[in-house]
Amino acid sequence: xxxxxxxxxxxxxxxxxxxxxxxxxxxxxxxxxxxxxxxxxxxxxxxxxxxxxxxxxxxxxxxxxxxxxxxxxxxxxxxxxxxxxxxxxxxxxxxxxxxxxxxxxxxxxxxxxxxxxxxxxxxxxxxxxxx
Amino acid sequence: xxxxxxxxxxxxxxxxxxxxxxxxxxxxxxxxxxxxxxxxxxxxxxxxxxxxxxxxxxxxxxxxxxxxxxxxxxxxxxxxxxxxxxxxxxxxxxxxxxxxxxxxxxxxxxxxxxxxxxxxxxxxxxxxxxxxxxxxxxxxxxxxxxxxxxxxxxxxxxxxxxxxxxxxxxxxxxxxxxxxxxxxxxxxxxxxxxxxxxxxxxxxxxxxxxxxxxxxxxxxxxxxxxxxxxxxxxxxxxxxxxxxxxxxxxxxxxxxxxxxxxxxxxxxxxxxxxxxxxxxxxxxxxxxxxxxxxxxx
Numbered sequence: 001x002x003x004x005x006x007x008x009x010x011x012x013x014x015x016x017x018x019x020x021x022x023x024x025x026x027x028x029x030x031x032x033x034x035x036x037x038x039x040x041x042x043x044x045x046x047x048x049x050x051x052x053x054x055x056x057x058x059x060x061x062x063x064x065x066x067x068x069x070x071x072x073x074x075x076x077x078x079x080x081x082x083x084x085x086x087x088x089x090x091x092x093x094x095x096x097x098x099x100x101x102x103x104x105x106x107x108x109x110x111x112x113x114x115x116x117x118x119x120x121x122x123x124x125x126x127x128x129x130x131x
Numbered sequence: 132x133x134x135x136x137x138x139x140x141x142x143x144x145x146x147x148x149x150x151x152x153x154x155x156x157x158x159x160x161x162x163x164x165x166x167x168x169x170x171x172x173x174x175x176x177x178x179x180x181x182x183x184x185x186x187x188x189x190x191x192x193x194x195x196x197x198x199x200x201x202x203x204x205x206x207x208x209x210x211x212x213x214x215x216x217x218x219x220x221x222x223x224x225x226x227x228x229x230x231x232x233x234x235x236x237x238x239x240x241x242x243x244x245x246x247x248x249x250x251x252x253x254x255x256x257x258x259x260x261x262x263x264x265x266x267x268x269x270x271x272x273x274x275x276x277x278x279x280x281x282x283x284x285x286x287x288x289x290x291x292x293x294x295x296x297x298x299x300x301x302x303x304x305x306x307x308x309x310x311x312x313x314x315x316x317x318x319x320x321x322x323x324x325x326x327x328x329x330x331x332x333x334x335x336x337x338x339x340x341x342x343x344x345x346x347x348x349x350x351x352x353x354x355x356x357x358x359x360x361x362x363x364x365x366x367x368x369x370x371x372x373x374x375x376x377x378x379x380x381x382x383x384x385x386x387x388x389x390x391x392x393x394x395x396x397x398x399x400x401x402x403x404x405x406x407x408x409x410x411x412x413x414x415x416x417x418x419x420x421x422x423x424x425x426x427x428x
Contacts, residue, residue, distance in 0.1 A: 007326070009326075012400075012402065015326060041308055042305055042308035042309055045304040045305060045307065045308045046301050046302070046304055046305035046308070047301070048301075048326070049297055049300040049301040049303075049304055049326060049327060050304060050326040050327065051163050051304065051307070051326065051327050051328065051329050052304060052307055052308035053161075053162075053163075053329050054326075054329070
């Protein structure tokens with residue numbers, strides 16, 4: 001199995017959306033590639049103790065987005081990608097980020113402050129892009 | 132889609148007490164149905180009527196197209212595990228499987244054997260010596276190996292510890308995925324069923340308070356909070372399920388298929404547990420609530 005799903009019961013996000021999010025995340029990080037088979041509906045239902053219809057719904061949504069396709073009797077396979085050409089840049093960017101994180105910790109920021117700083121910077125940058 | 136269970140004005144009376152009253156339901160095939168309500172609400176009565184163990188006092192019930200128990204053929208299509216997973220304490224596990232094979236025309240011996248093996252149950256062990264979780268798994272194995280189209284489970288996880296509960300539900304979901312069976316399972320705790328059921332029936336005080344696909348229920352119930360307001364002044368399409376008020380604020384749980392447009396309200400989504408609790412408290416407080424509310428007009 002290429003990826004394994006997990007559910008956060010307290011997040012308030014519908015389980016099928018959590019599954020979709022995890023597939024998209026794995027595609028973005030290059031953990032899932034075109035041609036990979038997604039976990040079988042039966043295995044996800046049994047593993048997480050969730051209704052198989054929830055898994056089917058997530059997979060249908062991924063099909064609708066053009067990211068996956070069902071092969072009857074076999075399973076659902078990845079047909080699209082979200083990482084694209086930018087995947088090669090992930091490594092250096094991750095290293096930059098790690099250096100930045102180390103710097104932030106040396107300056108005395110805790111996890112929550114780091115997250116808050118990142119998100120507020122990310123948001124204001126996004127707003128500048130729009131403006 | 133055809134209904135696996137259809138009831139019209141169904142009621143069951145014991146002497147002067149109605150255990151179930153005026154129950155009208157139509158459960159489509161292919162769902163895992165959560166039958167939720169407090170103890171004594173009528174869940175077991177409804178399931179017993181569905182299996183034909185009880186006969187209705189009023190109304191009708193049809194299961195897989197016929198009134199239960201219509202025929203041995205119909206009974207073969209329905210699996211039932213009663214509360215506390217009854218097994219024969221003096222019989223070893225393997226004799227339970229033999230019994231199942233003799234009593235059920237569609238018995239799937241391979242499936243039963245595989246499950247017992249996978250569950251790591253000792254075939255020679257007497258059922259009375261099994262743990263609560265193992266007993267529940269044995270009972271589920273018997274019910275599933277008869278290859279039913281409809282599986283009725285009465286409080287299957289109530290007496291299990293959290294790990295056994297999870298394992299039981301994992302196994303049940305695997306069977307649902309493999310066999311495409313419809314399931315009705317009851318519980319007095321909605322948290323147990325939240326992930327597994329996609330159809331919900333809330334039964335309180337011997338009456339069905341709400342029933343429908345979970346997704347639809349979640350999409351049509353909203354929590355409104357805003358300045359204090361008399362619920363009677365809401366638009367006609369908004370049905371108030373529960374209401375609480377402070378001096379200045381009102382918090383309402385409403386059911387409506389239309390979007391809530393009034394800008395005075397802050398609208399938030401409702402979780403399944405809150406939804407069920409609202410119907411339970413509505414049933415408990417019916418008729419009392421209005422006396423508590425003094426709205427300044």
